[in-house]
Amino acid sequence: MGLTGLEIYKHLPKTNCKDCGSPTCLAFAMALASGKASLDACPHVTDEAKEALDSASAPPIKLVTVGTGDHKVELGEETEIFRHDKRFFHPTGIAVLISDSEDVAAKAEQFDDLEFERVGMHYITDMVAIKCDSGDAGKFKEAVETVAGKTEKALILMTEDPAIMEGALEAVADRKPLVCAATSDNFEKMTELAKGKDCPLVVKGSDINDLAELVEKVVGLGHKELVIDSGARETSQVLADLTQFRRLAVRKKFRLFGYPALAVTTKDDPKEEIIQAGVYVSKYADVVVLKACEKQQLLPLLSWRQNLYTDPQKPIAVEAGLYDVGEPGEDAPVYVTTNFSLTYFIVEGEVESSRIPSRVLSVDTGGISVLTAYADNKFSAETITEAIKKCGLEDKVKHKKLVLPGHVAVLKGTLEEESGWEVMVGPREASGITKYAKDNFAGGVS
């Protein structure tokens, strides 16, 4: 990744034959560096040069896809150690575990329901891991088929016995499950199975050194769709190993660890388990397999994943416009705020807890908060007036009153003049809205 044109040029034939369509080899190299051309266009490049260029231009961590269609989960292709340096790209896949020794059908049904609506976003657990605890190939296959019939989510098949894996994999190979796992005892057979079905494979070592050795062997057998697991299960060691994977892949381009990483929780208490999983989500796991499956347990973990994987450079905005809270009628109060998502959702939450049906007018401030937008003239009498007109507020309420955030009380005069609406100065902080609403609007807007 990030080779310069000159670095690429060194590997080209330097004959300026124009067969690639570029006037010179150097021009072709420049086009390659900026991603505007593909190396395939050059018929004369040597295989050695091709390999050198391919591997040098590959991302430090490979992108591996599990599952198919709308339910596929993309793992890896991360480039950072710290999110503040750029961002993290592919959110950790959260896989809920089902054992083939429990009531598979009931649990699978419950899992498909593990989705959440929060602050206008939709969170889901992306994967289901089915583990063979029975030691019975028939039973495992049946469990896998049952789960596959109940959910479209991406699957992880967990058994280290290739004989047991074979039947189950055969049954759901078209779903492109993650085969888990190849170890030093079974890697030849497991690799053959996964490679044969074109499915991604977890390579599990007994420690970080053993893992590197094993990855080299599996790659040697011709399979490259891999997910790595050092085999460590103690929180502290897993944290260290995941950190090493990420650092060595990103900083040293250590190819053997240039794959997404998998972590498995061990805690039996669901609260402790969520916290353990949270550590792995924070520090570099691309898939976490866990047992906890209640909504109140997964919502915090999925929220953390969502927060961590946001782009730090980008303010998160909601779409500007008029939002209903409850079922507001013609006399419902109207609150004005910005379209910075944190601000908007906090306001919305407070308005909701006032239990007075209302409307929230989110003004387009480019996703920045009230005071910043005010300072920037993006939250002004003009922009608010424009927003009032644009959403047709006049036709929706019979009063002409707006609640303005207390922090920008100074806008009251100009806004009243500009818009013709009466401005009520609300609390400075959103936390005051509930009380404010109860004090002022218990009987609607008069």
Add this chain to the structure above:
Amino acid sequence: MAVEILKEKYRSKVGEVVLGATKEDGGTRSHTITVGGESALPYLHFEGEIPNRPVVALEVWDIVPEWNPCFEQYYGDVYNDPGAWAKKCVEEYGADLIQVRLKGADPDLKDHSPEDCAATVKKVLEAVSVPVMVIGCGKADKDNTIYNPIAEAAAGENLVMGVGELENYKAVTSACMANNHVVIAQSPIDINICKQLNILIAEMSPAMSTRIIIDPTVAALGYGIEYSYSIMERARNGALQGDKMLAMPMYGNAGFESWRQKEANISADEQPGWGEQEERGILWEATTAMAYLQSGIDILVMRHPEALKAIKGNIDDLMKNNSY
């Protein structure tokens, strides 16, 4: 195959700060707590020292708080008695230290006098033998009148007192300076203000530069936690790379922030899609705290005893050596 482990070499480390004082040092605590001292990123024992485990406080208020009803069963019998409340936190729930929040000083609430506030702190100090932190009601004008009486009444105890902010740090800093307490320097999720405030406090008294705890402001899960997380990661990286004015232990009110949010409080009847309320609230708080442990926090202030328990378990796990 022996993998060549990548260890960062840092030039510096986080300063250590001692909380509380025993009899020998003029206090009445049974023991002191040392925080900070890290010479590696959080829990990467393979590349440096994490000499002191992070500590976990529970909060005690001087008025009956309007908390979620689920707290009634834990604190309902002691809500009216800060001393008994603190004792329960330490003896039953395993808090490493206590944070007294003098909410009742708020002129819009009980408007407790500075003397009342000092008396509350004394009561807590008598009830428990662990180090104690004290923060005001959050209204600067009033808080500035209570710092001195408290600092004097607890002279020698080596309290942690706060909060000092960029616009208002002198009163609390001078109260701490004169009576040898530790000051909490709070900045609004902004690394430049964080650093500037530490410089200003150190300028007031060079001796205070080793008696500062950074409060970078810890937003709750779902409400800006990623901003705080990244600010803390940057501050800790700065400290390890030799920036002395970022090299103080960090502190955060994970409980207070988390339990302000709808996700912790709303009942399952009202929001059936989110599951059972109390466990959700506990995990909203504990997940918030978990993230801050991963970004380098040294002192966590929690609220729910179950969240404290889960997070202490996580700290036990994280403190295990992972050297290669």
